C-alpha cells in the first residue's frame with residue numbers, strides 16, 4: 429500500500445526572487461527553480477535535462493527560461509522544451525504572507 433503525503437515546503441521569502449529571475453531551492457532533496465513572473469510564480473526542476481545546466485540561473489522571457497549552458501528554452505507553465513522533446517517537471521508554487529511555498533508534483 430502506498431501513502432501519498434501532500435506536503436508544501438516553505439522555500440524562502442518573496443523578496444528573495446526579483447522579477448523575471450529565478451532562484452534554486454531544495455525541496456525534499458530535489459533541486460527546484462522558482463521564478464517570479466509578471467503575473468505570478470512558476471517552479472520547475474532546476475536541472476536541465478540536456479546536460480544538467482542550472483535553469484534557475486537562466487534568462488526569463490515570454491513565460492520561458494533559457495538554459496545558461498546551451499540555450500534550450502523551457503516553458504515555465506508546461507515544462508516543455510521550445511522546439512524540442514525535452515521536458516522538465518513543473519511544480520506548484522504559492523505565495524503566502526510574503527513567503528514562498530512549493531509542492532512537488
Ligand code: FES
Pocket residue numbers: 476477478479480481495496497498499500
Ligand atoms: S545543459 Fe541546458 S541546454 Fe545544455
